[in-house]
Amino acid sequence: MSAIKQEIQEYISILPDNALMALKPIITLLVAEEPLVETDLTDEEKSIILRGRTAYAKGDYVPLSEI
Numbered sequence: 001m002s003a004i005k006q007e008i009q010e011y012i013s014i015l016p017d018n019a020l021m022a023l024k025p026i027i028t029l030l031v032a033e034e035p036l037v038e039t040d041l042t043d044e045e046k047s048i049i050l051r052g053r054t055a056y057a058k059g060d061y062v063p064l065s066e067i
Contacts, residue, residue, distance in 0.1 A: 001009075012020070041049075055061060
């Protein structure tokens with residue numbers, strides 16, 4: 001078993017059931033044969049993504065370490 005798999009299994013073994021229920025949909029998507037990638041974005045969604053990328057490039061964001 002790889003080190004990362006072992007590490008993840010150790011985390012899972014100590015999580016309460018309610019946390020596991022929250023993770024279940026994410027894990028289900030990750031193990032699906034075909035990745036879920038949305039390709040039919042609206043013009044509004046594309047604009048929002050572009051604004052976010054522009055702001056990020058300018059450093060206009062709050063780092064996770066400060067939250």
